[in-house]
Amino acid sequence: MARPLGFDPEDARTALMNVFWARGYEATSMQDIEAATGLRKQSLYRYFGDKHAMYLAALRSYEECVVAEAERILGETPGPARARFSALLDWVIRSSSDTGGMRGCFLANASAEASAADPETAEVLAAMSGRMADAFGAALAADTKYRDDADLRRARTRHLLAAYVGLRVLVKGAFDAAAVREAADDLLLSV
Amino acid sequence: MARPLGFDPEDARTALMNVFWARGYEATSMQDIEAATGLRKQSLYRYFGDKHAMYLAALRSYEECVVAEAERILGETPGPARARFSALLDWVIRSSSDTGGMRGCFLANASAEASAADPETAEVLAAMSGRMADAFGAALAADTKYRDDADLRRARTRHLLAAYVGLRVLVKGAFDAAAVREAADDLLLSV
DNA sequence: CGAATTTGTTACCGTTCAGTCCGTAATTAT
DNA sequence: ATAATTACGGACTGAACGGTAACAAATTCG
Numbered sequence: 001m002a003r004p005l006g007f008d009p010e011d012a013r014t015a016l017m018n019v020f021w022a023r024g025y026e027a028t029s030m031q032d033i034e035a036a037t038g039l040r041k042q043s044l045y046r047y048f049g050d051k052h053a054m055y056l057a058a059l060r061s062y063e064e065c066v067v068a069e070a071e072r073i074l075g076e077t078p079g080p081a082r083a084r085f086s087a088l089l090d091w092v093i094r095s096s097s098d099t100g101g102m103r104g105c106f107l108a109n110a111s112a113e114a115s116a117a118d119p120e121t122a123e124v125l126a127a128m129s130g131r132m133a134d135a136f137g138a139a140l141a142a143d144t145k146y147r148d149d150a151d152l153r154r155a156r157t158r159h160l161l162a163a164y165v166g167l168r169v170l171v172k173g174a175f176d177a178a179a180v181r182e183a184a185d186d187l188l189l190s191v
Numbered sequence: 192m193a194r195p196l197g198f199d200p201e202d203a204r205t206a207l208m209n210v211f212w213a214r215g216y217e218a219t220s221m222q223d224i225e226a227a228t229g230l231r232k233q234s235l236y237r238y239f240g241d242k243h244a245m246y247l248a249a250l251r252s253y254e255e256c257v258v259a260e261a262e263r264i265l266g267e268t269p270g271p272a273r274a275r276f277s278a279l280l281d282w283v284i285r286s287s288s289d290t291g292g293m294r295g296c297f298l299a300n301a302s303a304e305a306s307a308a309d310p311e312t313a314e315v316l317a318a319m320s321g322r323m324a325d326a327f328g329a330a331l332a333a334d335t336k337y338r339d340d341a342d343l344r345r346a347r348t349r350h351l352l353a354a355y356v357g358l359r360v361l362v363k364g365a366f367d368a369a370a371v372r373e374a375a376d377d378l379l380l381s382v
Numbered sequence: 383c384g385a386a387t388t389t390g391t392t393a394c395c396g397t398t399c400a401g402t403c404c405g406t407a408a409t410t411a412t
Numbered sequence: 413a414t415a416a417t418t419a420c421g422g423a424c425t426g427a428a429c430g431g432t433a434a435c436a437a438a439t440t441c442g
Contacts, residue, residue: 026217112303166357
């Protein structure tokens with residue numbers, strides 16, 4: 001009955017994801033968001049609510065884009081667990097160098113920035129890391145060694161998830177591409 | 192020749208460390224800093240310069256407190272590499288539950304928050320992670336297996352550092368104490 | 383004691399923050 | 413066409429930001 005939306009909400013969410021991913025929550029101003037989305041504040045506020053809601057939308061967009069892709073790679077790569085994780089790490093390293101800048105992992109960045117006083121964000125992050133953990137566990141279960149030992153599988157899942165997150169944090173400052181590759185190769189030896 | 196400083200600079204730096212560690216750089220306001228240190232803005236500005244310098248002082252304080260303690264534990268624990276890392280992880284888990292809140296690792300938090308546009312912070316972070324890597328490598332060298340194979344030692348060092356950092360990020364949201372313990376135990380199997 | 387110097391405190395500065403109001407343009411239903 | 417409804421754009425708001433200026437209290441040296 002009235003004028004339709006002048007922008008694609010999906011595009012806006014992707015732009016939000018990129019800007020919050022690159023700068024974090026606190027360091028991103030509404031000016032940055034306007035520039036990233038190409039929209040005016042008023043349109044953003046009407047559609048999303050407030051800055052915090054935009055951040056949650058960005059996190060959900062990351063979940064749909066990146067976490068889903070990680071799940072796909074871990075699930076669809078044929079062969080044993082090690083091959084699956086190798087494919088995952090290849091993809092991480094490749095997509096890191098694609099974007100040039102080392103943004104790390106939005107999930108890891110958000111976890112590190114998260115204050116205890118933000119239960120909504122904590123919930124989204126917990127759900128996301130839970131999906132990652134499930135995907136890791138399922139990939140491990142491709143090997144009989146892990147399929148038959150739930151305790152080992154859970155422990156190894158947590159170990160791998162920690163190493164994965166740590167890699168994506170360290171790539172922002174301490175590790176160059178070669179160091180990441182080396183750490184990833186060594187990590188695969190423990191799978 | 193004049194009135195002496197009315198506060199202990201070391202205490203002030205420790206307070207700065209704690210407040211930036213808990214909240215990050217952007218989310219910490221000068222009001223927070225005044226409350227944490229018990230000092231007024233003017234005293235802080237005169238002594239440290241500006242907020243950014245206070246952050247660097249906080250990072251250096253962390254390096255002197257926490258990184259130095261990690262070096263000490265890795266270096267002075269007797270026995271093979273695994274025992275040394277076990278002691279390190281015990282200490283991490285113990286000190287995490289001591290402070291109640293899960294602040295994670297200041298180094299990891301700062302790395303995740305760091306923007307590429309801050310070379311000074313990047314330098315401090317690189318130096319700190321370098322010290323951690325050196326300490327990890329030295330601890331590994333307690334085993335002949337690692338002492339005699341520099342390539343393996345370097346790769347394993349990076350793997351362990353990534354896992355260590357990842358653990359301390361995930362403890363902020365995704366992992367509870369039991370999950371950390373489990374991941375740490377599994378991590379030790381790869382040493 | 384008194385001059386010099388530095389600390390600590392209060393008030394203040396311009397800027398930027400997230401968020402809102404309101405007039406205008408665009409679209410649909412009648 | 414016209415009325416109703418909605419999106420858009422610019423101007424605006426009060427609060428909080430980081431940072432500074434100016435003054436009073438305290439300490440040391442001559």
